[in-house]
Amino acid sequence: MKKLFLAPIFIMLLFSCAKEQNELPLNGTVRINISHYAEYRLTHKTLDPNTNELIIDTSTSLKPLVFDTLIYEKTLGEKFSLYKLEYYLSNITFWRNDKAYYTADTIVYINARDINNSIILSYIPTGSYDKVTYLIGIGSNRNIHGYLPATNDNVNMEWPSSMGGGYHFMKMEGYWKNNTTHKIQSGFAMHIGSNGYAAYGEYRPMNFKVISGNVNVVNFRMNVNEWWRSPNLYSLDINGNNYTMGDTAKMRQIKENGMNAFDIYQ
Amino acid sequence: MKRFGLILFLIVVCFAACKKSSDNGNLIKLTPYKIVPPAFYPDMVIPSDNEPCVEKIKLGRMLYYDPQLSNDGRYCAQCHLQQLGFTQTDMYLNVMPVLPHVNLAWYTNYMWDGSQKGSLEDLMFFEVKDFFKADLNKINNIPQYKSLFKSYFGVDKITYKELAYAMAQFTRTMISKNSKYDKYLLGEASLTNDEEEGRKIFFTEKGDCFHCHTNPMLSDNLMHNTGLDSLYNKEADKGHYNVTKNNLDLGKFRTANLHNVALRSYFMHDGRYKSLEEVVEFYNSGMRKVSNLDPIMTKPGKVNGLKLSDQEKYQLIQFLKTFTDNTYISDTSFSAL
Numbered sequence: 001m002k003k004l005f006l007a008p009i010f011i012m013l014l015f016s017c018a019k020e021q022n023e024l025p026l027n028g029t030v031r032i033n034i035s036h037y038a039e040y041r042l043t044h045k046t047l048d049p050n051t052n053e054l055i056i057d058t059s060t061s062l063k064p065l066v067f068d069t070l071i072y073e074k075t076l077g078e079k080f081s082l083y084k085l086e087y088y089l090s091n092i093t094f095w096r097n098d099k100a101y102y103t104a105d106t107i108v109y110i111n112a113r114d115i116n117n118s119i120i121l122s123y124i125p126t127g128s129y130d131k132v133t134y135l136i137g138i139g140s141n142r143n144i145h146g147y148l149p150a151t152n153d154n155v156n157m158e159w160p161s162s163m164g165g166g167y168h169f170m171k172m173e174g175y176w177k178n179n180t181t182h183k184i185q186s187g188f189a190m191h192i193g194s195n196g197y198a199a200y201g202e203y204r205p206m207n208f209k210v211i212s213g214n215v216n217v218v219n220f221r222m223n224v225n226e227w228w229r230s231p232n233l234y235s236l237d238i239n240g241n242n243y244t245m246g247d248t249a250k251m252r253q254i255k256e257n258g259m260n261a262f263d264i265y266q
Numbered sequence: 267m268k269r270f271g272l273i274l275f276l277i278v279v280c281f282a283a284c285k286k287s288s289d290n291g292n293l294i295k296l297t298p299y300k301i302v303p304p305a306f307y308p309d310m311v312i313p314s315d316n317e318p319c320v321e322k323i324k325l326g327r328m329l330y331y332d333p334q335l336s337n338d339g340r341y342c343a344q345c346h347l348q349q350l351g352f353t354q355t356d357m358y359l360n361v362m363p364v365l366p367h368v369n370l371a372w373y374t375n376y377m378w379d380g381s382q383k384g385s386l387e388d389l390m391f392f393e394v395k396d397f398f399k400a401d402l403n404k405i406n407n408i409p410q411y412k413s414l415f416k417s418y419f420g421v422d423k424i425t426y427k428e429l430a431y432a433m434a435q436f437t438r439t440m441i442s443k444n445s446k447y448d449k450y451l452l453g454e455a456s457l458t459n460d461e462e463e464g465r466k467i468f469f470t471e472k473g474d475c476f477h478c479h480t481n482p483m484l485s486d487n488l489m490h491n492t493g494l495d496s497l498y499n500k501e502a503d504k505g506h507y508n509v510t511k512n513n514l515d516l517g518k519f520r521t522a523n524l525h526n527v528a529l530r531s532y533f534m535h536d537g538r539y540k541s542l543e544e545v546v547e548f549y550n551s552g553m554r555k556v557s558n559l560d561p562i563m564t565k566p567g568k569v570n571g572l573k574l575s576d577q578e579k580y581q582l583i584q585f586l587k588t589f590t591d592n593t594y595i596s597d598t599s600f601s602a603l
Contacts, residue, residue, distance in 0.1 A: 068512065068514050081514075083514075083561060084561075146306070149309065150306065150307065150308045150309055151308055151309055152308045152372060152483075152487075154308070155308045155480060155481070155482070155483065156480045156486050158480065158481060160469040160470060160476050160481070161469070162465075162466050162469045162470045163469075163470055163471075173561040173562070174561060175514075175557070175558065175561065184555075184557060185557040185558075186557075186559075186564050187559060187560065187561030187562070187563070187564035188561055188564070189561040189562050189564070189565070239566060240566035240567075242561075242564055242565075242566070243564065243565040243566055245471060246470075246471045
């Protein structure tokens with residue numbers, strides 16, 4: 001009789017174990033491929049067959065970033081070249097039903113001069129996700145002097161302690177020229193850093209599935225022009241606008257524009 | 267019986283392995299050496315085929331001080347004098363200041379114009395083969411070297427590679443880490459008021475030195491045009507352009523490492539300035555506006571110089587003097603054997 005009394009408990013335990021085993025989350029790998037582009041203005045010249053007039057038409061094309069070439073053009077007509085583009089990507093979070101389901105621990109230094117930039121995230125729980133969010137920069141809780149391993153790259157990205165410490169979130173430097181105002185070529189340095197100035201971005205895929213056993217690829221394509229476009233149309237040709245570090249108003253504009261910097265697709 | 271056979275087999279295998287090792291180059295057991303930089307320095311990248319060991323470091327040190335390295339009596343320590351932070355008071359061939367040997371282990375670009383790249387082994391390969399034009403026949407006929415390279419590197423014939431590797435072993439240990447500023451970073455020293463004010467100028471937008479002279483290495487090891495010239499009359503003034511032939515690299519030079527900067531007699535790639543006061547004054551008021559001036563130096567309000575007061579210039583120099591490391595210039599482990 002005593003044994004019969006224990007039977008239901010034993011059966012319950014058996015079922016609960018079986019259920020737990022079914023719910024064991026499986027993990028998958030996500031590879032984020034990162035590439036960098038900028039806008040290049042193409043001029044088309046054609047001869048009108050009726051009037052024999054030269055018709056000049058322009059269009060914008062997105063080209064893979066080539067450093068040190070003054071060929072790219074901003075919305076405001078300023079031509080620019082890039083000399084340096086370094087930044088951190090962090091807080092990469094996978095969302096399901098508007099709930100943060102998994103946040104990758106990594107803070108990844110990206111140097112756009114490296115052609116093959118990619119991030120491998122392992123142990124992402126399998127299943128469908130409806131949003132991926134990220135920071136270009138580092139969240140306040142980790143933007144602390146010495147938080148990152150002391151590699152040459154990280155050390156060179158440090159933000160001086162006299163200015164709040166932590167790390168530069170992005171260094172984008174280069175040269176620009178305005179052909180219409182005929183100013184001589186000059187430099188620009190878009191640096192953002194300090195807590196609160198990391199650029200937040202999100203991607204809402206229709207159905208992003210992480211499948212166990214697969215390398216699930218997401219492509220992050222940065223359009224450099226976006227850093228100057230929206231919501232803040234940013235001209236380098238305004239006195240003082242070529243340099244952002246230490247200027248919270250300018251850093252805020254750049255940070256806000258940074259939310260559109262990446263075009264993300266699978 | 268089977269067990270006995272197995273044991274016998276293992277003994278034979280072990281014996282054969284040891285014997286093989288012994289026959290293969292008379293290698294002695296080398297003593298691993300742990301290079302210990304300050305905790306706040308970046309991680310050092312050491313090639314896996316040249317892990318530091320006491321014996322090879324000592325061998326590199328011998329070569330560093332040995333006139334036999336070249337056929338014309340030149341050797342590293344001839345121009346890199348320890349008491350001056352491994353540089354010298356005279357200019358090399360009256361053309362350029364001798365770059366100090368300090369914290370080279372973290373570099374990947376070398377020379378004023380960045381004409382050499384890679385690891386310390388790569389740099390030293392260039393030094394022994396192209397700069398000193400080491401005579402391998404001569405080196406191979408020096409019994410001491412012949413024996414030491416055989417023992418440490420397992421080679422019967424010394425090549426540029428082994429010379430370079432030995433010298434890289436020694437130069438990788440040449441770390442300046444006991445300056446007042448280093449101690450300040452460790453919380454072991456405090457700065458005077460003037461030094462502290464100078465530090466603030468250095469590490470804020472006021473002086474904006476830190477973008478190139480990054481903390482704590484005091485050099486980002488990259489190429490920059492700091493507006494020294496607007497015309498490049500001399501070939502040497504063209505800097506990194508001479509390496510890449512890209513106009514954007516005109517007048518670009520590698521950021522100087524500021525460790526022991528106050529011990530130097532000449533500054534900039536051509537030694538045009540003879541004191542820290544002259545250097546600071548150049549950044550304060552002497553920069554030329556050139557189209558490829560480093561973007562960092564085009565900050566609004568600073569395009570004509572830093573505009574520091576006399577007191578601020580003095581304070582900045584006082585801070586630069588805290589980079590002097592008296593231990594480094596007297597440490598006998600870097601001296602001639």
